[in-house]
Amino acid sequence: MVGKKVTVALVGNPNSGKTTIFNNLTGGRQHVGNYPGVTVEKKEGYRNLGDNEFSIIDLPGTYSLTAYSQEEVVTRNFIVNDKPDVVIDILDTSNLERNLYLTVQLLELGHPLILALNMVDVAEATGLKINDAKLSQCLNGIPVVRTIGVRKEGMESILHTAMQASGSKLASSFKLDYGVHVEDALQKLESLLLPLHKEINFSERWLALKLLENDSNIIESLRKLPNSNEIMASCRTIREELVKELGEDIEVFIAGQRYQFVGKVFQQVADTRSLTTMTTSDKIDKVLTNRMFGLPIFFALMWLVFNLVFTIGDIPSGWIETGMGKFGGYIGDIMGDGPLKSLIVDGIIGGVGSVLTFVPGILLLFLAIALLEDTGYMARAAFIMDRLMRRFGLHGKSFIPLMLGFGCSVSAIMGTRTLENPRDRIITILISPLMSCSAKLPVYTVLIAAFFDADIAGNVLFSIYMIGIILSMVVASLFRKTVLKGESEPFVMELPPYRIPTLKSVVIHMWERGSLYVKKAGTIILAASILMWFLTNYPSDIEYSKNYEALTVQAEANYTQQVDEEILAPLAIEEIEDNEQLAALIGQIQDVEKGFEEQTKELEEDSSEYAALEADKTEKLAQLELVNPEIYASAAKYVELTSGLEDEKEKITNEQAGEKLEKSYAGQFGKLVEPAIRPLGFDWRVGVSLVAGVSAKEVVISTMGTIYSLGATDETSATLKHALAEDKNLNPLVAYSLMIFVLIYSPCLAALAVMKRETGSWKWPAISMVYSTTLAWIVTFIVYQGGKLLGFGG
DSSP states (O other): OOOOEEEEEEEEOTTSSHHHHHHHHHTTOEEEEEOTTSOOEEEEEEEEETTEEEEEEEOOOOSOSSSSSHHHHHHHHIIIIIOOSEEEEEEEGGGHHHHHHHHHHHHHHTOOEEEEEEOHHHHHHTTOEEOHHHHHHHTTTOOEEEEBGGGTBTHHHHHHHHHHHTTOOGGGGOOOOOOHHHHHHHHHHHHHHGGGGGGOSSOHHHHHHHHHTTOHHHHHHHHTSTTOHHHHHHHHHHHHHHHHHHTSOHHHHHHHHHHHHHHHHHHHHEEOTTOOSSOHHHHHHHHHTOTTTHHHHHHHHHHHHHHIIIIITHHHHHHHHHHHHHHHHHHHHHSOSSHHHHIIIIIIIHHHHHHHHHHHHHHHHHHHHHHHHHHTHHHHHHHHHHHHHHTTTOOGGGHHHHHHTTTOHHHHHHHGGGOOSHHHHHHHHHHGGGSOOTTTHHHHHHHHHHHSOHHHHHHHHHHHHHHHHHHHHHHHHHHHHTTTOOOOOOOOOOOOOOOOOOHHHHHHHHHHHHHHIIIIIHHHHHHHHHHHHHHHHOOOOOOOSSOHHHHHHHHHHHHHHHHIIIIIHHHTOSSGGGSHHHHHHHHHHHHHHHHHHHHTTTSOTTSHHHHHHHHHHHHHHHHHHHHOTTTHHHHHHHHHHHHHHHHHHHHHHHHHHHHHHHTSHHHHHHHHSHHHHGGGTOOHHHHHHHHHHTTOTTHHHHHHHHHTTOOSOOTTOHHHHHHHHHOTTOOHHHHHHHHHHHHHSOOOHHHHHHHHHHHTSSHHHHHHHHHHHHHHHHHHHHHHHHHHHTTOOO
């Protein structure tokens, strides 16, 4: 017997447990993507039952099928255009009356439908009992199945019922009576729409209903059809006449009729005699959403999430970074020098490494979000923050990704997936990079240490963070009033009952989104990393101002001559190894020096800890001198000469790297933009650093180190701080302006790549890059020129 292929669409209100049931039904056999042209997530999974194969689509959570949001349009268009064999409406039984509003609209679409009464355990715990058979009878006989998603109960029953209902026409005969006036208008409209029947997928009655409800999406679709102008004009006339007859808005009237019907159904099927007035969730909410305790608890939870993602996540990220570094070193050792080695080691392995180091944080982020969502707290978080965030055109849930932006813009942008409304998502995505992410902190640290006293360093850093927060709120308001303005979506927020999430659901939720990042964003980040490698390494045929190879050879020759004259000749030996005691002592002195350097790497030279370690080193060297008085001076001199040679060679190498970067395409671009950034107090070297910083903000520091011929540097590099402080072109005002610019200007490549992935278009990353860089120039210009007028920066 040949099995049957059945396409099932899961529909339901947000927080109805729909995704949990989807995960139960499909397990790991899922594919996640976006619906074409929109940012709404599309999840599809598969399941076999006997010889039958189910293709299951988890449609976006929605409260209705109007055209207020993309989720609503996507859901109804999928049902109508893709024609699934059966639609399963997942209802939160504890909120049955409200959930049935969507059910009525699904019935009106005339598609095979079954109801899944989910969370029946929660409903019965409150004393609410539902008569399934009566409910089916009230809704035209459609099948009703009981499920408890978190316990995986009812899953087989859903599939068996879906198999039986697929292809059924039970739902197509459902017809809600809207009263004489509306029914008359519907009949007139249906006859007008009859000629368009072949060109549209919707039934005439449903289409007529949507026209009466003034559904903008449907009206727009009809206007595109040929010969529809006359029909649309007649529709407007019928609608205007109906408004006069009803004496109220048609949309409100129709919604009222549906709610009346739903209310009557609920009264017939629900036994509320044992219903408790105070549920466990209500009791928990008395604390978690309390006016006094709600915000502190919320901030405490967000602090935990922040630390989970960025503190714990940093540990495996460090392992990956170290591992990729060693792997790159190994590949570098076995390959000959040249462009191919540089491409593989610096471009590809470095690019892949940058992608992989984000993965632990991304997985932990979605683990935390999955826990917040599945427990039911996410809706409370939105409720708590909504009033404040709405003043700036943001949704309450926007707070969570914005907070994550202090750690990493990539995490913040990925975190916007918790926002259902596309406009809310895009605004939050666009302003998330204005938060001071952890990659910007090294830039602030170096510049503050180089140009500001320790007494005001904290205030300077705090001001930068606050400027980012204030700008994000201002920019969000501007976006809401300009490019992202539109009809305000009615704010509907349902507080689902608290639940204990299942491990499977949380892990699937975390993995599906984390793996998506690696598959999609990773490829873009890798390509972008290779591009930046090219810009900073080419052209390769540079004509250097000095013969660096000759300088290195000369330094080695000077070193050899000094060793011969000052160490080997006085001891009458030809090589150091000829005197075993001398060779051993040199090794001991070098070990002491190396240990001191490692211990003091991140310490300030004027710190007490540094002084203590220096005293310890001096004592160890004194003991070695005491034991080896005859040869200690020679050994110490050899160590000094060897160290000096290494420093000289490193200086030559860094100087060559600095000149190479200066003459690279990135360096040429830095000089090209110098006239544009000169009014901000920046020269071409800052320009090159900012260009390189687009790949990752912390690269600004390492690029400065290269330009100042200091080699590899980070925020702890004292040499870079000194070099910056001694640069006559830099002063506290320029340093502060540079921090402002780094705070605001273009997001890094990883953030832009994820932005493209999340919005499904290069349009928004391009807008983000242009608006933020323009804003950075304007704000920095005001700060720098304003500071000069006030007498700073002299």
